[in-house]
Amino acid sequence: DTGVSQNPRHKITKRGQNVTFRCDPISEHNRLYWYRQTLGQGPEFLTYFQNEAQLEKSRLLSDRFSAERPKGSFSTLEIQRTEQGDSAMYLCASSLAPGRGAQYFGPGTRLLVL
Amino acid sequence: KQEVTQIPAALSVPEGENLVLNCSFTDSAIYNLQWFRQDPGKGLTSLLLIQSSQREQTSGRLNASLDKSSGRSTLYIAASQPGDSATYLCGLPQDFGNEKLTFGTGTRLTIIP
Numbered sequence: 001d002t003g004v005s006q007n008p009r010h011k012i013t014k015r016g017q018n019v020t021f022r023c024d025p026i027s028e029h030n031r032l033y034w035y036r037q038t039l040g041q042g043p044e045f046l047t048y049f050q051n052e053a054q055l056e057k058s059r060l061l062s063d064r065f066s067a068e069r070p071k072g073s074f075s076t077l078e079i080q081r082t083e084q085g086d087s088a089m090y091l092c093a094s095s096l097a098p099g100r101g102a103q104y105f106g107p108g109t110r111l112l113v114l
Numbered sequence: 115k116q117e118v119t120q121i122p123a124a125l126s127v128p129e130g131e132n133l134v135l136n137c138s139f140t141d142s143a144i145y146n147l148q149w150f151r152q153d154p155g156k157g158l159t160s161l162l163l164i165q166s167s168q169r170e171q172t173s174g175r176l177n178a179s180l181d182k183s184s185g186r187s188t189l190y191i192a193a194s195q196p197g198d199s200a201t202y203l204c205g206l207p208q209d210f211g212n213e214k215l216t217f218g219t220g221t222r223l224t225i226i227p
Contacts, residue, residue, distance in 0.1 A: 042203055042217030091157055102148055103215060105158040
């Protein structure tokens with residue numbers, strides 16, 4: 001399977017703990033995106049990379065959030081000092097660049113902060 | 115700022131019927147639009163990508179149309195099946211070269227056997 005993969009699929013943590021999620025994009029895709037989705041809403045953009053460069057961060061991405069994409073391959077999203085409001089589905093997507101290709105999404109990581 | 119609306123929020127139809135899902139957007143200067151389906155607790159599955167230069171795009175029983183001037187796209191599903199039950203989302207990129215997607219809240223479709 002050459003689709004986008006995400007790990008873990010589910011994460012339950014206590015408030016105040018740090019969590020890290022991983023995304024492996026489709027191998028030839030050099031753009032990688034992170035989105036967050038809460039119940040009943042569409043995904044909201046968090047950040048995106050072209051190769052290893054982080055090109056944009058949403059205002060939703062507070063100082064507690066950090067994302068990396070070392071060597072332009074997989075990406076990690078870390079949330080420090082988690083809060084209950086961080087509970088959501090975190091989705092990763094990848095696409096070819098530049099221009100007009102589709103974005104392909106992974107299965108998501110569902111985070112529950114107790 | 116692009117705003118995307120999907121109405122209705124939920125739709126139930128008997129199996130076998132044809133149906134249309136709607137996606138409206140405020141900024142007509144788009145360069146493509148993507149339709150997705152999402153099953154409960156799962157990620158998004160890309161269904162169709164329609165470029166701004168196209169008026170229609172077809173894949174199997176699905177047909178997406180795009181009318182930029184009126185700020186609308188529709189997803190037509192022919193001969194609906196229970197397996198089509200899911201939430202359908204449309205997503206539009208910010209602009210060329212900045213492809214973060216703005217999504218609607220989706221239409222939750224239920225096909226009644």
